Amino acid sequence: MVSRPAPASALPPGAELPEHAGFWRAVLDDVRDPVFVRDPDGALRWANAAAERLAADDAPEFVDVTETTGKVGASGVLRPARIRALPGGWRAWTVPDEGRRRPEEFLAEAGPKLAAARGRHGTARVIAELAASALGDCAFVLLPTTRGRWEWWSSGGTGAPAHGRIRRVPPQLAPVVADAFTAVGRPEARSVPGGEVAALPSVVAEQFQAHSDVSVTSLGEGVPGAVLVGRRGEPAFGSAQPRAIGAFAAAAGTALANAHRFALQEEATRGLESTLRPQPPARVEGANFELWYEPAVGVLGVGGDFYDVLGRDDGSAFVVVGDICGKGAEAAALTGRVRHSLAALHLVERDGRTLLRLLNELLIAGGSNRFATLVLGSVAPADGGLELTLASGGHPAPLVLRRGGGVEEISVPGTLVGISPQARFAEATTHLAEGDVCLLYTDGVTEARNRTESAELFGDERLYTVLEDCVGLPAQEVVGRLREAVREWLGNSGHDDIAVLAIEAASPVE
Template sequence: MTGQPEPRDLLMTAYRVLGRSLNLHRNAGAAVRLAVPALARSAVLVLVLDQQALWWTAGGTDREGIAAPAGLPSWIRSRLTETDVIRLRPVPFGRWALPGGTEHDGHGAVVQLSCSYQCRGVLLLLRDPDQPAFTAADQELAAEFAASVSRAVTAALLYRDQVQLAEQLRVALLPAPLPSVAGIELAAAYRPAREAHRIGGDILHVESLADGGALCALGDVCGKGIEAAVAGNRLRKSLRALQPFTSQPLDLLNLLNDETFDPDGADATQFATLLIGVVRVVPHGGALLRLAAGGHPPPLVVRRAGTVQVQHIGGMMLGAEASAKFAEAVIWLAPGETCVLYTDGVVDAEGGPLGAAFGEQRLIALLTDYAGMPAALVAERIEQCTSDWLNGADHDDIAVLVVRAPHPQDAA
């Protein structure tokens, strides 16, 4: 064809252009535009996936569309279902129906794509009646070009499925919304380390109890990303399964450790720090929080006077020993008082003018300023101040759970 580029130039351009993106529609549109006029007067790419037919055209008017496979012209459907090893077939002179209700009067070639990953496809290369027929060299070039298109389509479909899988996994691993518990305020903040994936290894779990109050857990699985998130989700599921048998925090920690400990394990995700608590309303106002700890940073208790008490509990990390020892403490919250549970991603957050850790003392100072404030406001301020301190720097998973005994004046 007059004015067509050298075969090597076309293939190098296809390699460069089709390798720029993992977007299916962008690559498909680029493929048909590259084929015109280098290989044909009109090019059509047809893909069948997910029980739908997608098509793109170039030459004359660039178009794309979607339809049921049964709506494709019969001659295209027959090419899509061919299973023999001959991938390129000539298209004789004639008037050929195209997707979208248009037609082309001429001849050309049809190439079956080799993108077998959840997809069938063909590339139609059509010339006008006054143009020369495809030579052996043209056919070889068309086949190589179609192979580049096949690779681009396959890569785009793989990427699409990976993105969908990651989103499904993210939704499944996100902490559930906090329940509403009569007489107790609950609020949380959650920020994974790998925010592009929005999947973290911190454990944040709260569920209401049939006899009143709530069971809550906050922890940190060693490691980051999907592996840590899966391990944390496994602990949450185990906790939910064990809860009908006992709601004693210390018993629950021991049972979870029995499941987690693996003497032959080498993965970091078998280790976790964890706080498990049961909070219940106290008659005449206030709340009682019974906490069991396994190597987790100490809770901070914000009293009505604005003082902050560091509640050291101790205990060993889960998964470290079969006979790990855990510790327990009981915290009484007067009306308006708060207990803040957090993971080490808060205090270890590095930033500020000197790149220092946010630290326990800054967190205590922040809680002093917000003594008596609603739980939701406290959780929001901790997340915001930590984020400001990081100033966009990399960080560990961050999780905060705030438990507050409402003050009667809050309802006024």
């Protein structure tokens, strides 16, 4: 059956659609495509903007095929249509724009790619590639840079993807493009006049010479810049092309804003790391220092565990291995405070117990709710080896691997640092003969959790077993074997901060 009702423009004055939610929801579900609404008698009563453009003021034809499908004739062409039954016998005829993607589909694909881009350069390059592949044939991303210039990224057109810098065109020569750089609010695509395209620098203008349409849009999120898109043929998204460009530009602006924030965070992180990360150990005659420093995974490449080996004018060195309660940025910040305080104090104070007492007072006065465990002292050359003087504040006892056999514990009891004004600390001195190795470590070693049984810790017993098999070996080999054993125990599971300092009385240099 074929019927020819009055055109959409001939709706009777004051005509209204039924006022119930089910009717409107069903109609509005498909407003992106041409939608015609007919009453129970088959008369056309309403059409959306897309349908009016399709009919072009002619009377559309409606051909029923099945209860849910039909055809709509407009401008001499019959197009497939979906028929949706509405309350009261009304029906909505929707003409899907076959062969064209919906903007939502493109944006759903573009979103993860924009999110995965890294840095300003990488993000701008991805924006140009996505715009050229889906919105047109050629795309330029323009962002302001130093000395009054624009930085650009291109994709599509007559050449390969490219990047460079160009002079900024005065606003009077390119007002539409200039306005896009400073526009606020949601991005909207605007057509760029041919004369203005020609006024752009040649690297841009030449790419757009053969394009039937060039549009520009701003970037959202307060990001200064613009995206230029040129196409030779019909718009990829039909009448939804401006909406697709604007929505994509908003997503691109968000990606650039995130890239900028991430870059600032990286810069701040690198600055913090440079001040918090321990430096290579000082040189002491007759001593070898071997290190294993492995912070827990986090934003910063440092954590709550730390070490330092700082040289003194008399040829000795101040050594410290410590553990700040907790992990992450807050623990790393307190770690820096403790390290820098000790670096200053050791220049005027050699007694380890006094250093721990002063640090204890400093932490309590600072109001921190975190505590620390430390072992610190001096390493000095001595006849036949090294003299090692150590004081401890609640830290695991230092262990000495004697070249002649056995593993000894240096007993230096002491209370946690930063908890009580009445804290007490002890100090002990030991001699390292040639080939002896003293191991200072944090509890990240003994409290490492098994890869399959997380409740099972590496523990003191396994530590002693590993070290007993290392007696007589150089410090480098001792630390290497311990690291291998702990990593095997951990597998791929996470771990707390780990710091290990091995001090070896080395053979004299001949």
